[in-house]
Structures are given as structure tokens and as C-alpha cells.
Amino acid sequence: MEKVRLTEEQFVFVGQYVELVATIKDGFQYVMESFEDYSKTEGDQVLSDILSALPQVTSGNGILQKIFPLDVGNKIEKFDIVVEQFFLLDGFFNDRQRKEEIVKESIYPAFNKWVGEVEQELLPYIRS
Numbered sequence: 001m002e003k004v005r006l007t008e009e010q011f012v013f014v015g016q017y018v019e020l021v022a023t024i025k026d027g028f029q030y031v032m033e034s035f036e037d038y039s040k041t042e043g044d045q046v047l048s049d050i051l052s053a054l055p056q057v058t059s060g061n062g063i064l065q066k067i068f069p070l071d072v073g074n075k076i077e078k079f080d081i082v083v084e085q086f087f088l089l090d091g092f093f094n095d096r097q098r099k100e101e102i103v104k105e106s107i108y109p110a111f112n113k114w115v116g117e118v119e120q121e122l123l124p125y126i127r128s
Contacts, residue, residue: 006125010067015126017060018119024050024057025115028108035100044093047103054083068121075117085110 006014027046034043057079065073085107092098 003124004068004072006067011126013060013063014067014122017057017064018122018126020053020056020060021115021118024053024111028111031103032108035104047099051086054086058083064122072121075114075121078114078117082107082110082114 027050030040030046031043031050034040034046061076061079064076068076085102088102088106089099092102
């Protein structure tokens with residue numbers, strides 16, 4: 001499939017979106033490490049920050065789906081699966097053991113899979 005030609009505004013937007021997703025990815029890395037390394041005391045705050053960023057990603061997804069063809073758009077749309085995994089935390093945020101289990105077994109794997117697919121599609125646009 002032919003690569004979409006981005007306007008300057010779209011190029012800037014895609015770059016900002018990729019940065020946002022990379023920041024969330026880094027945040028998840030910290031959260032995952034905080035489960036094992038108790039000196040990383042900000043895990044809950046970082047997880048809350050990630051939760052706060054979800055609407056920004058969802059909003060950006062809507063814009064990206066207008067820019068890119070169906071195959072890219074469909075991968076972006078899979079973010080809904082990640083959001084659904086966050087609902088598993090409902091009522092368990094203060095239960096450290098259950099929260100760790102949900103993040104490790106559900107949320108992080110879903111996010112990691114999604115982000116890998118999306119970065120594979122978007123990084124060539126901002127690196128060219």
C-alpha cells in the first residue's frame with residue numbers, strides 16, 4: 001500500500017502522538033519495575049498519570065483514523081482493547097497484590113501489543 005503524504009500539520013501531530021505513546025510506554029516500564037523494586041515509590045502516581053492520558057490517546061486516535069487508510073486505522077482502533085483492560089482495575093486500585101496482577105497479566109500485555117503495532121505503522125512517517 002502506498003504511503004500517505006502528510007501535511008506539515010499532520011506530520012507534527014503524528015510526532016506528538018508518537019511521543020505521547022512513548023511517554024506512556026516509559027511510564028508502564030516504571031510501574032512494572034515498581035512492583036519488584038520498592039525504591040520506585042511513584043508507581044501508583046505513574047499509573048494514575050497513565051490513566052489520565054487515556055482520553056488524549058483516544059482523541060488522537062480519532063484524528064489519526066481520518067489521516068490514515070484502513071489498515072493503519074484498524075490497528076489504532078485496537079486501543080479500545082487496552083482501555084477495556086483498565087476497567088479490570090475498578091475497585092482494586094488500593095489492593096496492591098490484585099492491582100499488580102491485573103497490570104502484569106492484562107493491562108501491560110494489551111498495551112504492549114497495541115503500541116508495537118501502532119509504532120510499526122507510525123514511526124516510518126516521522127523518521128522519513
